[in-house]
Amino acid sequence: xxxxxxxxxxxxxxxxxxxxxxxxxxxxxxxxxxxxxxxxxxxxxxxxxxxxxxxxxxxxxxxxxxxxxxxxxxxxxxxxxxxxxxxxxxxxxxxxxxxxxxxxxxxxxxxxxxxxxxxxxxxxxxxxxxxxxxxxxxxxxxxxxxxxxxxxxxxxxxxxxxxxxxxxxxxxxxxxxxxxxxxxxxxxxxxxxxxxxxxxxxxxxxxxxxxxxxxxxxxxxxxxxxxxxxxxxxxxxxxxxxxxxxxxxxxxxxxxxxxxxxxxxxxxxxxxxxxxxxxxxxxxxxxxxxxxxxxxxxxxxxxxxxxxxxxxxxxxxxxxxxxxxxxxxxxxxxxxxxxxxxxxxxxxxxxxxxxxxxxxxxxxxxxxxxxxxxxxxxxxxxxxxxxxxxxxxxxxxxxxxxxxxxxxxxxxxxxxxxxxxxxxxxxxxxxxxxxxxxxxxxxxxxxxxxxxxxxxxxxxxxxx
Numbered sequence: 001x002x003x004x005x006x007x008x009x010x011x012x013x014x015x016x017x018x019x020x021x022x023x024x025x026x027x028x029x030x031x032x033x034x035x036x037x038x039x040x041x042x043x044x045x046x047x048x049x050x051x052x053x054x055x056x057x058x059x060x061x062x063x064x065x066x067x068x069x070x071x072x073x074x075x076x077x078x079x080x081x082x083x084x085x086x087x088x089x090x091x092x093x094x095x096x097x098x099x100x101x102x103x104x105x106x107x108x109x110x111x112x113x114x115x116x117x118x119x120x121x122x123x124x125x126x127x128x129x130x131x132x133x134x135x136x137x138x139x140x141x142x143x144x145x146x147x148x149x150x151x152x153x154x155x156x157x158x159x160x161x162x163x164x165x166x167x168x169x170x171x172x173x174x175x176x177x178x179x180x181x182x183x184x185x186x187x188x189x190x191x192x193x194x195x196x197x198x199x200x201x202x203x204x205x206x207x208x209x210x211x212x213x214x215x216x217x218x219x220x221x222x223x224x225x226x227x228x229x230x231x232x233x234x235x236x237x238x239x240x241x242x243x244x245x246x247x248x249x250x251x252x253x254x255x256x257x258x259x260x261x262x263x264x265x266x267x268x269x270x271x272x273x274x275x276x277x278x279x280x281x282x283x284x285x286x287x288x289x290x291x292x293x294x295x296x297x298x299x300x301x302x303x304x305x306x307x308x309x310x311x312x313x314x315x316x317x318x319x320x321x322x323x324x325x326x327x328x329x330x331x332x333x334x335x336x337x338x339x340x341x342x343x344x345x346x347x348x349x350x351x352x353x354x355x356x357x358x359x360x361x362x363x364x365x366x367x368x369x370x371x372x373x374x375x376x377x378x379x380x381x382x383x384x385x386x387x388x389x390x391x392x393x394x395x396x397x398x399x400x401x402x403x404x405x406x407x408x409x410x411x412x413x414x415x416x417x418x419x420x421x422x423x424x425x426x427x428x429x430x431x432x433x434x435x436x437x438x439x440x441x442x443x444x445x446x447x448x449x450x451x452x453x454x455x456x457x458x459x460x461x462x463x464x
Contacts (some may be wrong), residue, residue, distance in 0.1 A: 001440055005226070008247055011144075012270075012409075013319055013323070015149040015422045016301075016316075016320070016323065017323075017459075018297065019297060019298075019301065020160070020164070020294045020297030020298055021163055021164075021297075022164035022165045022167060022168035022292065022297070023159055023164050023167065023168070023293045023296055024109040024289065024290055024293035024294050024297065025168050025169045025172075025293070025298030025309075026155070026164075026167055026172075026293060027289035027290075027292050027293030027296065028170060028286060028289040028290065028293060028422070028438075029168075029171055029175050029373055030175070030289065031282070031285045031287075031288075031289045032101070032120070032175065032182035032286055035038050035282040035283070036179055036198070036200075037051055037053050037057075037137075037182070037196045037197075037199075037200055038053050038054065038057075038278055038279065038282060038346065039153060039346060040182050040186050041053045041193065041196060041347060043346070044186055044187070045186075045192060045193065046246065048260075049133050049192070049193050049237050050194055050275045050278065050346075051130050051274045051275045052130045052133035052134040052136075052444070053193065053196065053273045053278070053380055054256075054260065054274050054275060054277065054278025054354060055104070055120070055124045055130065055134055055260055055274065056120075056124065056134055056138045056197075056280075057256065057278065057409055057442045058124060058253030058254070058256045058260075059112075059119070059138060059141065059259050060141055060148075060200070060204075060252070061253040061256075062110075062250060062252075062253045063105075063141075063145050063149050063152075063154050064148070064149075065246050065250045065253065066104075066105070066108065066149055066246065067101065067105075067148070067150070067151070067152030067153045068152060068156070068242070068246065069239065069242035069243065069246035070100070070153055070239065070242055070362040071094040071152060071153045071154075071155075071156035071157065071240040071242070072242050072296070072299065072357070072392070072395050073237070073239060073240070073241035073243070073395065073400065073421040074093065074094070074234075074238035074241075074242065075111030075156050075157060075159075075160045075235065075299070075300060075303070076241055076299065076300075076395055076396050076397070076398050077093060077237055077238055077303075077398060078090045078094050078097075078157070078160065078223070078304040079095050079160045079242065079303040079304050080303050080304070080306055080333060080398065081093065081302040082160075082222050082223075082304060082371040083151075083305065083306065087222055088226070089223075091143060091222075091223060091226045092223070092225060092226060092227070092228050092229040093228075093229075093231070093234050093238075094157060094223050094225075095225050095226050095228040096228035096229065096230065096231065096234060096235070097153075097235070097238055098150070098153065098154070098215075098225070098266075100235055101149060101153045102146065102149075102150055103152060105146040106146050108146075108149075109142055109143070109146050110171055111147075112142050112145070113139075113142050113143075113213075116135065116139065116142060116215055116357055117131075118139065119138075120134050120135065123257065124257060127297055129242060129271065129441065130271065133192075133193045133418075136192065136193045136194040136195060136197070136199070137193040137194065137197045138192060139194075139197070140197035140198045140200075140201045140406060141197050141200065141201055143201065144200075144201030144202070144204065144205055144399060146203075146210045147204070147205040148205060148208070150208045150211075150212075151170075151174075151204060151205060151206075151208030151209075151211060152207075154207070154208060154212065154215065155167045155170055155171065155207050155211055155395040156296070157211075157223060158170070158211060158214065159260040159296075159297060160223065160303075161221050161222055161223045162222070162299040164219065164297060164457040165219070165264065166210075166214065168434040170206070170207040170208075170210040171207055173206050173207070173210065174203040174204055174205070174206040174207050175203060177202060177203050177206055178199050178200055178202065178203025178204070179199075179203075181195075181198070181199035181202055181203065182195070182196060182199045183225070185198060185199050186199075187425070194416075201206060203208045206338050207281075209410055225387070227293075231464045237398070240400045240404075241395060241398050241400035241403075242395065242400065243400050243403075243404040244394065245308065247404060247407035247411055248413075250411065252413075254411055254415075254416070255281070255337060255411075255415055255416075255419070255435065256277070256278075256281055256415020258415075258419045258420070258430055259419060260274050260277065260289075262419065262423055262431060263276075263277055263428075263431065266423070266427075266428070272366050272369075273369075273428070273431075275366060276366045276369050276370040276373060277431070279346050279366075279370045279374075280343075280370050280373040280374040280377055280432075281377070283335070283337070283339075283342055283343070284374060284377050284378050287331040287334055287335050287378065287381070288327075288331060288333045289387075290327040290328075290330060291324045291331065291384070291385040291388060292312070292388055294320075294323060294324060294327055295324065295389045295393070296392060297389050298320055299315065299392050299395060299396040300396075300397035301317055302393065302397070303328065303331075303396045303397070303398075304395055306457070307397065313458050313459040314458070314460070315456065316410050316459070317454075317459040317460075318391075320389060320393070321386070321389065322391045324386065324388075325385065325386075326383030327385060328381050328382050328383075328384065328386075329381075329382065330377070331381045331385075332378060332379070332381040332382055335375070335378035335381065336375060337372065337376065339371045339374045339375050339378075340367075340371045342374075343367055343370045343371050343374065344367065344372055346370075358427070369428070372432070373428075373432045374436035376436065377432055377435050377436065378428070378436075379436045380435055380436030380437075380438070380439035380440070383436075383439040383440060383442070383443040384439050385408065386443055386446050386447070387439060387442045387443055388409065389446075390406055390447075390449060390450055391406050391407050391445035391446075393405040393447070393450070394406075394453070397457050402449050404455065405445075406442065406445050406446055406449065409441075409442065409445055409456070410438055410439075410441075410442040410445075411441065414437075414438040414441045414442060415434060415435065415438040418433075418434035418435075418437055418438055419431065419434045420456060422434050422437075426451055
């Protein structure tokens with residue numbers, strides 16, 4: 001049996017878990033992977049290095065967001081054609097989109113390299129205190145940027161091709177290699193933040209290498225590289241449909257950029273706040289990966305059944321929402337219970353000055369600040385799961401307009417507006433509270449569209 005036909009089998013809870021658990025683990029490990037640099041920086045290089053890493057990470061996340069845009073948007077289009085048995089057309093579309101994402105990624109890398117100092121100071125919020133370290137960390141990531149984007153793109157198509165376990169192996173391999181290189185570059189060779197960036201770039205590049213080999217030589221599965229057929233319509237639809245995923249993924253770096261710019265200029269907070277937010281947001285992303293991974297893993301199943309077996313959609317909708325609800329509760333409980341010990345993994349005692357009379361450095365411990373921030377931010381998990389499910393659900397139906405609108409309202413309107421206003425009246429607590437309150441406002445939109453579009457996409461009361 002062709003691997004891809006598994007997507008159309010009866011959607012039992014066992015089948016959904018078996019198919020999505022590798023994706024959940026992949027996203028979870030990517031979250032852990034994203035924290036490795038901050039752990040090494042905090043324990044080996046001090047607050048300036050950790051703040052530099054935290055400032056540059058939104059750039060890395062934006063690369064991941066762009067890769068996800070064409071991955072999710074194009075994947076829904078390609079998988080639906082597989083469900084309609086248009087296999088050759090699906091392969092041509094997949095091959096074309098791979099070329100397109102590579103060319104655009106090269107252009108992004110070139111422009112970013114030329115404007116890297118301006119990006120750091122004008123957009124990411126770096127000041128003179130940490131600009132040097134930030135540049136050292138950013139430059140290797142720009143060089144590796146194209147391969148990182150292509151890797152994110154191709155791993156999603158592995159899942160669509162019925163190979164979620166292979167996608168997980170590719171991601172895990174990258175995380176393991178990155179961690180090993182961090183130990184060598186930082187502890188043994190003492191290469192500083194540049195060593196962190198090189199290790200991260202190599203680690204994120206490994207999934208691309210594994211994916212390229214797989215799609216070039218694995219000719220027994222549904223998707224593999226063929227001679228592409230040019231189609232501006234396919235490119236446009238993939239980009240339009242993936243816009244919501246781009247906005248959703250960009251919510252994290254945009255939020256971090258706005259948050260970092262507010263914190264670094266907040267009296268009595270400054271670089272300490274940037275370091276604290278980097279830890280809190282990174283840990284939040286690890287647990288949010290539980291339901292983000294589930295929704296992303298489920299999307300190819302929805303797209304395939306939309307092209308072939310619409311009778312399965314109602315079951316997928318109900319079971320998908322139920323599982324996201326359970327995973328959201330698990331994420332909330334784990335974060336609440338483990339917040340303090342998880343923050344303790346990082347070096348949170350930061351030197352903020354020197355007492356020349358006593359001849360001793362002055363330290364400030366951001367552990368309590370970070371733990372409180374993490375607990376406040378993660379209170380939005382219960383609603384975040386529904387919001388992410390909704391955007392990926394409509395993306396799977398090639399409805400980029402609805403999913404994009406939900407994501408845009410959450411990011412550009414709710415989150416940014418709350419971040420710019422709440423700290424004026426609530427100080428640091430306002431920074432933390434902005435994220436869960438944005439989830440509260442967004443969930444009303446998500447529920448509205450999930451209910452409204454039920455008949456159109458045949459997952460509510462089935463039409464005949």
